Amino acid sequence: MEEEEEEAMLNKEEEEDDDEEDYNIVKFQNSPLRNRAIMVDEVxxxxxxxxLMMRIxxxxxxxxxxRKSSNSNSKSAVRCRFAASGAIEPLVSMLNNWFPLSAREAALLALLNLAARNLRNKTRIVSLGAVPPLVELLKCQTGNLRELAGAAILALSSAAxxxxxxxxxxxxxxxxEVLCSGSVQGKVDAVTALYNLSISEEGPKLIVDVKAVPPLIHLLKECKKYFKxxxxxxxLLEIFSSSEEGRMAITNVDGGILTLVETVEDGSSISMEHAVGVLLSLCRSCRDKYRELILNEGAIPGLLRLTAEGTSVAQERARTLLDLLRYSPPESRLTSSELERIVYDFTVHVDGTDKAVETAKRLLQGIVRKSMELSFSRVKIRASSCTPSKIQST
Known part of the structure; x- marks a missing residue:
């Protein structure tokens, strides 16, 4: 997980009154390292x-x-010292449901701060059994506790x-559930945690309920398309697009395809790659069903741009999708003259009138070349299906 995400996770915690700082904290900040270690060990x-009250x-x-440590190095040293002093295990124990909510919340906040930017502490927290009580806290109807538990799952899920x-x-x-009904920050934490769990190379593939699709698209609508x-x-939406249920969920959301088209136009190189992957998955699954939906949202200019400026994967996906959008039944086919006009208008906007003809020609040649390659590939596949014995017997 990126450092700024962990900072956001910690900053969203409910702030305590800092007007009357505890004397021991001030002493901790200004004391030599030896005294700091003594204070950590005492806690x-x-x-x-x-x-119970003393533990809380x-x-x-x-x-x-x-939080009161003066800089990142000092914070790191405090986190490591607390782990070495055996503080993690009793904090994990306090997460269990036989403790009152006040104790569980205090322990959760402490563990969030010990886990931030410390891989060893994250691993230690999970190995000591923190996940089951955190899952129970995710079921809690108290919004703050549920979302703090989500933030903890987010932090811990960044460790492979x-x-x-x-x-x-x-x-x-x-x-x-948090993604569907939580606060904005709770939803952001849930998305990032689900992402972390989905990119795991170990264990079975994570299965996520398709009811996550509408809030995912809504969040994508609202955020800057080039943000991480x-x-x-x-x-996550590309994962959902691999199933018919997921594809239906994406297209049933008002503005779902338009949001993906806008991401193809305005996203970062990575989000463009995933967004065009979703659109391609839709069109490959049933071109007759999804082609018009994609064309009606004005996808062509963004796809043309992506063939020239995207990552190698995005370029290949964009070319393939353009080919699928062009080759359609006669009554709905995009004509050559229409495609040429669209390409020219796009290149005028990007490169200006002087270079538009040259750029448009290059883009059209790329689309034609790709189409010929695909056609030749289909011919080879059909030819390979005719074995020598079959040829001789005809």
Whole structure:
């Protein structure tokens, strides 16, 4: 997970009153390293040996010590020292449902701060059994706790070794619930967590309910198409486009295809690649059904641009999709003159009148070449289906 996402995750926590800073925190910031270690060890001892109220206050102290550290190096040192002092295990224990919600929230906030930018702590938190109680907290009707649990799943899912455990826990379906009904930040956290779990190279492929599609498209509509968040959203939508149920969900959302077309036009290179992948998946599955829907949203200019400026994968997908959009039944076929006019108008807008003819010619030649390659490939496939024995027997 990117550093800015973890910062956003921590910044969204409910801020405490900082007007009366605890004296020990001030002392911690200004003391030598040896005294810092002593203070961390004292807090860890209270987490392990104190009564309920003492443990809750100690958990709050963990969060304060990390957040009040003066710089990133200091924060990292505090996180490592807390882990070395054995503070993680009692904090994980406090997540369980036999503790009151106040204790669970304090422990959750402490663990979020210990996990941020620390792969070893993330792995340790999961190995000590944090995932099952976090899944239970995702079911909580208290919005703040549910979304803090989602933020924790997000943080922990960025560690590759944690992904199989989280994916097997049933967290994905609960993240979809957050995606459907949570706050904007809760939805963003849910999308990123689902993305992290979907790119796992270990364990079975993550199955996500298609009811995630409408909020995904809505979020893509609202965000800047070149943001990293759009890359994660379009990645998930491309996964959904591989099934008929997912394709129907995408096209049933008002403005769903238009949002993908706009991403092809305005997205980053990665989100463009995924967005055109979705459109291509739709058209390949049933060209007669989806061709007009895609053309009606004005996809041609963005696809033409992508054939020249996209990644190698995006260029190939755009060319293939253009070919599918052109070759259609006679009554709805895009004529050569129509295509030439569209290409010329597009290149005038991009390169100006002086270079438009040259650029349009190059783009049209690329489309024709690709079409010929596909046609030749089909001929080869048909020819290979005729074995020598069949030829001799005819």
């Amino acid at each position: 860890a001892w209270r987490l392990k040996n104190g009564d 206050e100690a958990a709050k102290e963990v969060r304060k010590m990390v 070794s944690n992904k199989p455990t989280i994916a097997a826990s049933g967290a994905a379906s609960l993240l979809v 968040f759009a890359e994660k959203t379009t990645f």
